[in-house]
Amino acid sequence: xxxxxxxxxxxxxxxxxxxxxxxxxxxxxxxxxxxxxxxxxxxxxxxxxxxxxxxxxxxxxxxxxxxxxxxxxxxxxxxxxxxxxxxxxxxxxxxxxxxxxxxxxxxxxxxxxxxxxxxxxxxxxxxxxxxxxxxxxxxxxxxxxxxxxxxxxxxxxxxxxxxxxxxxxxxxxxxxxxxxxxxxxxxxxxx
Amino acid sequence: xxxxxxxxxxxxxxxxxxxxxxxxxxxxxxxxxxxxxxxxxxxxxxxxxxxxxxxxxxxxxxxxxxxxxxxxxxxxxxxxxxxxxxxxxxxxxxxxxxxxxxxxxxxxxxxxxxxxxxxxxxxxxxxxxxxxxxxxxxxxxxxxxxxxxxxxxxxxxxxxxxxxxxxxxxxxxxxxxxxxxxxxxxxxxxx
DNA sequence: AAATGCACTTGACCTAGATTATGAAATTAT
DNA sequence: ATAATTTCATAATCTAGGTCAAGTGCATTT
Numbered sequence: 001x002x003x004x005x006x007x008x009x010x011x012x013x014x015x016x017x018x019x020x021x022x023x024x025x026x027x028x029x030x031x032x033x034x035x036x037x038x039x040x041x042x043x044x045x046x047x048x049x050x051x052x053x054x055x056x057x058x059x060x061x062x063x064x065x066x067x068x069x070x071x072x073x074x075x076x077x078x079x080x081x082x083x084x085x086x087x088x089x090x091x092x093x094x095x096x097x098x099x100x101x102x103x104x105x106x107x108x109x110x111x112x113x114x115x116x117x118x119x120x121x122x123x124x125x126x127x128x129x130x131x132x133x134x135x136x137x138x139x140x141x142x143x144x145x146x147x148x149x150x151x152x153x154x155x156x157x158x159x160x161x162x163x164x165x166x167x168x169x170x171x172x173x174x175x176x177x178x179x180x181x182x183x184x185x186x187x188x189x190x191x
Numbered sequence: 192x193x194x195x196x197x198x199x200x201x202x203x204x205x206x207x208x209x210x211x212x213x214x215x216x217x218x219x220x221x222x223x224x225x226x227x228x229x230x231x232x233x234x235x236x237x238x239x240x241x242x243x244x245x246x247x248x249x250x251x252x253x254x255x256x257x258x259x260x261x262x263x264x265x266x267x268x269x270x271x272x273x274x275x276x277x278x279x280x281x282x283x284x285x286x287x288x289x290x291x292x293x294x295x296x297x298x299x300x301x302x303x304x305x306x307x308x309x310x311x312x313x314x315x316x317x318x319x320x321x322x323x324x325x326x327x328x329x330x331x332x333x334x335x336x337x338x339x340x341x342x343x344x345x346x347x348x349x350x351x352x353x354x355x356x357x358x359x360x361x362x363x364x365x366x367x368x369x370x371x372x373x374x375x376x377x378x379x380x381x382x
Numbered sequence: 383a384a385a386t387g388c389a390c391t392t393g394a395c396c397t398a399g400a401t402t403a404t405g406a407a408a409t410t411a412t
Numbered sequence: 413a414t415a416a417t418t419t420c421a422t423a424a425t426c427t428a429g430g431t432c433a434a435g436t437g438c439a440t441t442t
Contacts, residue, residue: 059331059335061335062335065335067331067334067335069327069330069331081320081323081324081327082324082327082328085320085324086324091331114313118309121312121313121316122305122312124316125312125315125316125319128316128319128320128323129272129276129319131323132272132319132322132323132326133272133273133276135323135326135327135330136260136272136273136326137273138330139260139326139329139330139333140250140258140260140282142330142333142334142366143258143333143366144250144252144253144256144258146428146429147428147429166388166389166390167389167390168389168390175333175334176428176429176430177429177430177431178389178390179390179391179392179429179430179431179432180428180429180430182389182390182391182392183391183392183429184429186391186392337398338398338399357418357419357420358419358420359418359419359420367398367399367400368399368400368401369419369420370399370400370401370402370420370421370422371398371399371400373420373421373422374399374421374422374423375399376421377421377422
């Protein structure tokens with residue numbers, strides 16, 4: 001059964017016709033690892049709901065340094081929210097880490113969905129609320145905790161996909177250099 | 192005229208009856224500077240739309256260190272989103288910085304509003320979307336820029352209220368100690 | 383099978399920002 | 413006004429984490 005519908009059902013109740021509209025306006029797609037779905041400075045015209053595999057979003061700063069913004073596992077959405085919502089060029093890349101099956105929702109179809117199936121408005125509101133909360137927590141964590149503690153929090157949150165993530169990307173996500181991360185890990189093993 | 196209705200009108204169009212419901216379900220209130228509207232570990236049962244004055248939210252970590260999470264100027268909302276949405280004890284304090292007029296919306300009335308005036312669902316979705324974007328930008332900024340650059344970004348974003356903010360709170364917001372902030376400011380003046 | 387290129391490790395050295403301490407200036411309360 | 417509290421400035425010392433550089437083990441390409 002469709003994982004997206006199942007996911008929507010956790011928050012709002014759709015009629016079978018509503019569900020039909022959702023299926024009609026979304027499109028399953030598969031991508032190989034290392035595929036780039038969105039490039040920095042491009043407009044993000046679609047968001048992705050992950051069925052299988054792992055994706056990530058990241059930015060490259062003025063000094064050429066990569067910063068991982070998010071990892072997306074199954075049942076998560078990923079997009080450059082700024083660009084997707086404003087339809088202006090964004091800062092993020094979106095890349096497939098592990099061969100992925102996703103459901104694609106274009107910005108256009110998202111708007112159609114809102115007007116044709118008003119209940120989805122609530123579903124997406126709740127989704128965004130949850131990401132906002134997660135984001136604020138991460139911000140506070142970054143201000144409050146040391147790199148070691150942040151790593152600990154990270155492993156708990158992402159333990160299921162941990163073995164698939166190159167550690168330079170974990171380092172980047174928690175906000176330290178790969179060199180420092182490597183040293184930190186070695187130190188932790190000694191305990 | 193009511194600033195909240197004006198603000199809503201920027202995103203969705205309400206009928207006069209709808210507007211009546213909004214007015215009925217919200218309540219203007221005034222608070223003196225230094226009033227604490229929410230304490231850490233309490234459940235956040237209301238959110239505040241600022242008409243006049245300045246508020247802030249902050250947390251106190253395990254070591255007793257304060258971290259400013261947000262400042263709210265006129266036309267902004269403030270709440271402990273995690274606690275407000277989950278109705279569980281939160282981590283944030285909310286405090287009045289400058290004598291304030293606010294419009295109070297209780298969680299209960301928020302739910303009523305969603306069901307009685309469905310269009311408000313879109314309004315709040317858009318609001319949350321915008322805070323999510325702002326939050327992600329701040330996260331990236333923190334990972335990417337030095338304290339000096341973050342201060343520069345801060346002054347641009349909050350220039351209108353800058354004179355009212357104690358600099359230890361600015362320091363906390365951008366993520367440095369008051370001592371370091373003081374020295375940084377002195378250094379910047381020399382240029 | 384060699385060659386190219388990453389991801390990771392380790393070491394030496396460096397720096398942005400933290401910590402601790404002290405005093406002056408400015409608010410706030412009495 | 414003046415005492416009390418808080419904010420701000422400055423200086424000395426310390427450290428978490430960064431930078432640069434060199435080397436190792438794996439994949440992927442040819």
